[in-house]
Amino acid sequence: MRALVLVIVLAAAPAYADDEIVRGAVVRIEAKELYISLGAGRGVTPGAALRIKRPLALKHPVTREIVHDWLPVGSAKITQAGAEMSRAVVGDLALEIKVGDIAEVLVDRPDAARPAPDRGPAAPPVDPATAEVLGVFAAQTNQSIDVRIAAWERYLSQHPGSKFGAGVRRDLDELRGLRDQLQPPSAVEGTSRVAIVAHEAPQTARPGAAIALAFVLDHPDRVASAYLHFRPIGAPTYRAVLLAREHELYLRGTIPGDVVAAPGVEYFVEVSAPDGRSGLALAAPQTPIAVEVAAPTLLDRFAAQPQRSSVRMMFDSLDFRTFDTRSGDRTDHMYQATIDFTYWLGTTVESVGVGAGVYAGAGGLRDGVFTPGNEAPDAAFHYGYADIELGGHLERTHASVGGQLIAGVGHEGFGMGAEGRIRLGDRTGTNLMFRGRTVDQVGFLSEIRFGTRPAQALGVGISVGATDQPAQGDTGVVFGTELELFAIRNVSIVARGSYAARSVAHAGLGGGGGVAFTW
């Protein structure tokens, strides 16, 4: 079907009579009254008709020159006319009037001689596309802002590739901005059903795949333009796209793939009538059509994604006898080295990991004195472990629980161990962690660690713990401080210092460090 629009300007010249419209401006607004800059000196009398207009500067869609126009705001009658100013009681209309608005008053004047019409030079011929956009523009003269918007939206929906499209869209943005000033926007301007569309809604969609939608208008003449509003399920607001108008009867649009994700998307259609009214045509903001989108499969969750893998190599030493000034060999130290591979899943199972480590040390007694033939008990344990951490949000706080299963060999052969931990807060931000670990032939460690990120490139950790490692000896305390520097992309460097003591006399310093790579 081919639509043919004829715009016929029947009469563009004013008809001369014994009336005159004098033009001034609103100069003051008080309560429900306004004052205009027109008085008896200009022929204004009480009871004269008053019309208020809002000046509007538009750009011509073809020439892009400024065109001055106006929007109707309201009308009233002059209540009192002074010499230079007049007053009008306008009631609640005063709320919509601004100082500076145009005020026009109709006054009687004697007949004037009709001047010869000046038709000016003949307009150059234009191509059909230009003629059409000029026709749409001309039809908007003195129309309300809603009618203007509806007219341009209809034009764009029918001519998405128009060479005038960019300019029209800019004007449309300005008109919408002006409308927002005049009346605050709401999610949908109208909630009444002003048109009906036939549509078969898809039940499901693939993640990331755009959804093409087509709607059939039951009464095309009642619809100037239409918008498709869509959002991911659970999102607080909708996005909107102007539907393309095809063959007069159809509205077509696409929900972009970037919003098509589990659990789904939902949409509704809003239309504008030629007179500027807007309302719903399909579903509603509160009851949209839902399209289910399947959650990513387990394989998708394991799919290779950047910044999910890390390897961390750490070394740490503890010495309990640095400050022990008592006589004799009071050996008491421990070393630990680990290499850890972690994969971040970003689901309830936040991470899984595997790693290997070595414990080595000697002593472990607060008052032990060792001599040849009575050497310090030494211990060593070579182990591997599997690690898992599960987490989520408790109200606004992130919380996780994790653990390790440890298997290794020591002096006495095969042994096992385990670790459990609870973390409150984000692992890479501020958090508090409670950790307990026990390893066969080595001993236990219980620890509370506070971690924070005071700067983007710096992480700080402070810990306090108790341990009987390295040989299940006397229990001591360990205070640790850790700095992690994120100076290079994908790489962080860790430095650690500690103070350890099994008694007041038996205490010492430790330290360590490491490096972590993330990719």
Place this chain on the structure above:
Amino acid sequence: MKPIILVLCLAGTAAAESVRHVAPADAVAGAELDLVAEASASAPQLAAHVRIAGTAQFSTIELVRRDDAHWVAVVPATTVLPPGVEYYLTSGDEAVFATPEWPHTLAVRLDSDAERKSHDIARSRARRSRIHAQGDWVDFGTRTVNGTKLTDNYYRVDADFAYRLWAYPLEEIRVGYTRLLGTTQSMDCAGAAPCTGDAGFKVGGWFELGLAPLEGVHLDTRVMVMATSIGFGVGARGEIRLGDRDGSHIAIGTEVMKDIGADGFFRLGWGTVPRFPMSATVEITNLPASTRDTGIRLYYDIANEVAPGVRIGLRIGYAARFEQVAGITGGLGATVDF
């Protein structure tokens, strides 16, 4: 009299009659698709121009009259394929729904098994068969007790053929051969002094079912038969794996072989470095003899796809039964998919 500007807009329609078509919501892969249009009997010839999304050429299907007001085009099942069908309708020479430049796209959905199979086909690049071979050397170190050197090592060769059935939950079947021979401390020494003896088997055959009750959740179950130094023996192996074996995954499993021993393992694999899948494994084992002390193996695997479908892998690690005595473990592997 007031100035009057009168603008008269007349909207009319050209000669073409209205053709009403409500696009279907979606289509099912491999099933015929009906495109129905409402038009009067006098409408010029209606035609649907259809193509598989992503292809260039439309094929034309004339709509046939179904009743007084309805016309239908039946799109053949061979054209209804993922990811979708693109089409527009014409009446005579004029487009009446969508256009050749902007055809309407109808998503084509698969049933769940077909969808899953399409993923597996894409992942395996449609290669259904796999030949795999892996050779490992495991040394737990050599101890000297009362002047006797007690070696503790073994080698293991596995070779297998796998065929991907994708008949869910049965995903694949594998048949294979294993050889495992070593020397380790023996319990059958002539005197009180410790000694070593041979352990393992030369020939072991096995059959494995690769089950996948859910996409990404795998359960491999294997039964083995072998001829050990003591006689006929049987064994079994099971592995639960989340993720893609050739990419990022976690796996936990166990293997038990009569007289030979048992092992249990946890493995984390990651495919985040393109073309270089890697994994790290922690294994608890008493191989190659069930009488031996339990030890651990910690090893790291890295592979590289050297040619399409051909992958070479390297394994390096550590093995120990006691902290004081340890050895290295290493191996080579090759996989060919076709």
